[in-house]
Amino acid sequence: MLRASANALARRASARSLSSVAAKYFPSEPAHPQLVTPAIPGPKSIQLNNDLGEKFDNRATYFVADYKNSLGNYISDADGNKLLDVYCQIASIGLGYNNPALIEAAKSDEMVYALIDRPALACFPSTTYKEILEDGILAAAPPSMSRVWTALSGSDANETAYKAAFMYQHAKLRGDQDFSSEELTSVMDNATPGASEMKILSFDKGFHGRLFGSLSTTRSKAIHKLDIPAFQWPKAPFPKLKYPLDEFATENHAEELACLEAFEDILSQHKGASKVAAIIVEPVQAEGGDNHASSFFFQGLRDITIKHDVLMIVDEVQTGVGATGKMWAHEHWNLTTPPDMVTFSKKFQAAGFYYSNPQLQPNQPYRQFNTWCGDPSKAIIAKTIYQEIVKNDLVTRTAAVGDYLYGGLQLLASKYPAHIKNLRGENFGTFIAWDCRDAGARNEILIKCRDRGVNVGGCGDMAIRMRPTLTFEEKHANVFLQVLEDVLNYM
Amino acid sequence: MSISSLYFPTEPAAPQVVSSSPGPKSQAAITALGNVFDSRAAYFVSDYEKSVGNYLVDVDGNTYLDVYAQIASIPLGYNNPALIEAAKSDKMIRAIVDRPALGNFPGKDSEEIIAEILKVAPKGQDKLWSGLSGADANELAFKAVFFWYQSKKRGYTTQFTAEENESVMKNQAPGSPDLAILSFERAFHGRLFASGSTTCSKPIHKLDLPSFNWPKAEFPSYKYPLDQNETENAAEDARCLSIVENLFNTWKVPIAGLLVEPIQSEGGDNHASKAFLQGLRDITLKHGALMIVDEVQTGVGATGKLWAHEHFDISPVPDLVTFSKKFQSAGYFFHDPELVPNFAYRQFNTWCGDPARMILAGAIGHEVVKHDLPAVAKRVGDYLYKKLEALQTKYPKYIRDLRGKDRATFIAWSLADVTARNKFLADMKTVGVNIGGCAEDSVRLRPTLVFEEKHADILVDAIDKILSGY
Structure with missing residues (x-):
């Protein structure tokens, strides 16, 4: 079963030889989970969560966290349990809990001003915003991306990108003409031609957020969408690959070709003022x-979008x-032409979208x-995160640790084939997942892992996903693999 | 005691105009920012570190009395000490680094x-x-x-x-x-x-x-x-x-x-x-x-x-x-x-x-209640409204449909059209007042909650000065 490439083996070896960044950041990080209650959530978590529920919808709470006592890759709960966290606030903690570099940034004067004198950025930008962007978000930009528009969340980032796409496509159709009086009037009634009939195409199982425009492109689960009005935008099939990939190379290629064909068909069905303005796609549908x-599939999407001016x-x-x-997953594809946004x-x-074509800036302010x-305060944090990533070579390290973790999971998969199916994310850092037998078994594994001190999350109907920090190392992987094996033994 | 003096002992007593707006440094900075971020809506580039209370300082050194306040979003003035304290609290640091x-x-x-x-x-x-x-x-x-x-x-x-x-x-x-x-x-x-x-x-x-x-x-x-x-x-x-x-x-x-x-x-x-x-x-x-x-x-x-x-x-x-x-x-x-x-x-x-922002909201709420700032806004707004009524009589062409009586400082009026309004807003910057519009023809006052009679006097004098030249 072990099919790691020579590259991966070399990276895995280098993972072992590197000094620990986690130890440098977090000298007192726990060596393993510390459990003080027989089950999680414990009594204090439950009590605090009940109090919270009087004021705030708390029904999705796993446990109440004690962030003050969390450190590095370990999250503490209100009862004092310390869990190895490979879910990390739904994949959003980059450098570990209470990272000293972020604490320093949070205590800086720059941060204090950003918090208390929050500017209306586009009207009254600060003297420092350009530098904050250039040293952080833009320094980290994907290849060939030179500009950014900042937003507040993933949904917001996607919706502002959609707005840029719609305005760009209509500007192309309109040419040099000014808005017509009919457009100016009809738009106030939310009617065409002033309001657009163009569309954003997304993919089956895609997730792009939960506001009304982004939710219309989200196709992951019914519960995300039910009872909410949506735009009639098209969705295309996303390849359903079979694993292991090298055993199913022919079938998977045929699947991707079929998906590309269906995709192009949809683009062809919508023309002119009701065309598909843009497609949105995740490098991995998380x-x-x-x-x-x-990469073949994504290059195919790029070629077809260019052909159809989408x-x-x-x-x-x-x-x-x-x-x-x-740094950016789409860099794995080596596209011949970069994405537009x-x-x-x-x-x-911080949130937002990168781009390079100045015409994606609408014609008027x-x-x-x-x-x-x-939010400049978040842009300062993004800058610090990027600088720490560079300083400690965290992307390379994550690639190496990921290979190590993937190898360990392959071994477990061969031992417990009923519980680790379709292992995926080889040569893809720690961005690894697998399917369980069914949703019930998946949920049971998640809970049993938590009760043994590992906080891990699911995705899709029956998958488990690894979303650790960038300071997750071999020693953490070992703890995780041991707990998972214990749980699978029990299943 | 004046709430703004309590918070801001060093708040300027008056605006200071040292250049046109946007001044040369602002213009250069807006152009430079425009290479990476859409900056076409920028009025000027602000130096928030130097701004205090009701006064916003720009990169050229102009000090504006700010009655627009980041499109009505600055509650307690620039660099309010109570918010600085909240921003430096352990709770805030954690909210930022462990979101x-x-x-x-x-x-x-x-x-x-x-x-x-x-x-x-x-x-x-x-x-x-x-x-x-x-x-x-x-x-x-x-x-x-x-x-x-x-x-x-x-x-x-x-x-x-x-x-x-x-x-x-x-x-x-x-x-x-x-x-x-x-x-x-x-x-x-x-x-x-x-x-x-x-x-x-x-x-x-x-x-x-x-x-x-x-x-x-x-x-x-x-x-x-x-x-x-x-x-x-x-x-x-x-x-x-x-x-x-x-x-x-x-x-x-x-x-x-x-x-x-x-x-x-x-x-x-x-x-x-x-x-x-x-x-x-x-x-x-x-x-x-x-x-x-x-x-x-x-x-x-x-x-x-x-x-x-x-x-x-x-x-x-x-x-x-x-x-x-x-x-x-x-x-x-x-x-x-x-x-x-x-x-x-x-x-x-x-x-x-975002708990970081929620902590600030809590701190803002606390200060608003502690100093009964809605009552301050009402007192100052009534004072200001009366003075604007007087100006309306003096300049009926430029202050039309004055509105916001008994709505504290949430006051607005209209001019003849968008051109007249925009000229007025731009002219107010020449006397050191940053003021915003709404709709096509209106001017809106959106000062902070620590805007007081002394600031209202400066605002009214500035309006009078500009309109007297029309």
Whole structure:
């Protein structure tokens, strides 16, 4: 079963030889989970959560955390249990809990001003915003991306990218003409031609957020969407690959070709003023089950979008910022033409979209606009995260640790084939997932892991996903693999 | 003692103008920023470190009396010491570096942080859901409204049908139902896709974006001064209410919620009467729809009450009240437990708000109550309004339809047209006042809650000086 490439083996060896960044950041990080209650959530968590429920919808709570006592890769709960965290606030903690570099940034004067004098950025930018962007978010930009528009969350990032796409496509149709009086009037009634009939195409099982535009492109689960009005936008099939990949190379290639064909068909069905303005796609469909596709598929999407003059938005909200062993997951594809926009949030704490074509900036100000246009305090954190990633070579390390972890999971998969199926994320950093027997078995494994001191999350209907920090190392992987084996033994 | 002197012993006594606006340094900085970030809406580049209280300093060294205050979003003045303290607290540091997925892993202090915000909740509201901006807050409120509306038809605990589960994945009814939010002409509720569909202030906010075909009713257009036009304005209320009633009866899809600002701010500072707002409330009750009051711009004290809709004693209280801007945090207040959807993960996202911003909201609420800042705003607003009335008599061409009497500093007036208004706004910068417009022809005052008589005097003198040259 072991099919790691020579590259991966070399990286795995280097993972062992590197000094521990986690030990440097977190000298007193626990060596293993510490459990003080027989089950999690414990009594204090339950009590605090009940209090919270009087004021705030708390029914999705796993446990109440004690962030003050959390450290590095370990999250503490209110009862004093310390869990190895490979879920990390739904994949959004980059450098571990209470990272000293982030604490320093949070205590800086720059941060204090950003918090208490929050600017309406587009009208009254600060003297420092350009530098904050250039030293952080833009320094980290994917290849060939030179500009950014900042937002507040992944959904917001995607929706502002959609707005840029719609305005761009209509500007192309309109040419040099000004808005017509009919457009100016009809738009106030939410009617065409002023309101657009163009569409954003997304993929089956995609997740792009939960506001009304982004939710219309989200196709992961019914519970995310029920009872909410949606735009009639098209969805295309996303490849359903069979694992292990090298055993099913022919079938998977045929599957990807069929998906590309169906995709192009949909683009052909919508023309002119009701065309598909842009597609949005995740490098790995994370919420939808960690569904991967090959570089061939994504290059195919890029070629077809160019052919049909449709923009390509890559949603890197969950995949971005190092976890896949590259700063941005779409860099794995080596596209011949880069995407038009790349959205980010989560691990970067700041959110927004990258682009390079100046025409993605609408022709007039106040079209892509709102009161805050982002949040400098989060941009400062993003800058610090990026600088720490570079300083400690965390992307390379994550690639190496990921290979080590993947190897360990392969061994477990051969030992427990009923419980670890379709293992995926080889050569993809720690961005690893697998399917369980069914949803019931998956949920049981998640709970049993938690009760043994590992906080791990699911995705899709029956998958488990690894979303550790970028300071997750071999020693953490060993703890995780041991707990998982204990649980699978019991199943 | 003067609250601004208490907070800001070193606040400038007057504006200082050292260059045109934007000055050369601002211009260079705006151009440079434009290479990486759309900077075409920039007025000037600010030096927040040097700004204090009601005064905003730009990179050229101009010191403006700021009565725009980051589009009505700075509550307690620049570099307020109470907020500096909150920003430096251990609680804040943790909120920044360990940002939780609040819906899954709330912190030990989450309940306390939320409770602090709820201390200043509108009358009758005791729960909240948190978001990140005004647009986000409104859309989260819409979602809550749609969940509620369908649950009333289905039964709160009834499971979804197979047909609903299937159709929703195609964005089709019945899973994704055709339902509407009713809003008003000239309203502004944000710029995301659903909030953008309810926004009806200016075409430029909406052009080229897909929108939901949701209905718009007319918002009253009153004649000023109000006390001389009572009969006509009452007839205007009745006319607009009948339009709302008619839309509920005839719109092609059911209207699940009605969304209204207590004062339409971006749309021109259009006020409505108690009779009109109570009339809206009655219509929502009659039709089984919910009432959302958008207090994003009007909330947190500037109208002389913590929440502007409290001026109207709407009964029963609104179902949802959205907030953002001056509160720094965003979200909606509510009280009906059935506005919490029947299952987990329906009203949900990764962060579900931002404790860092919620801590600031708590600190702002605390200061607002401690110093009774709505009362300060009312006192100063009454003072300012009288002076503006006098100026209106002196310059009737340039101060028309003065509005905001008894609404503290939430004051606006109109000029002849957009050209005259824009010239006035630009001219005010030459005398060191940063002031904003709304709608096509209006000027709005949106100072902080620590804006006092001495600042009002400077503002009024500056207006007088500019208008005397016209």
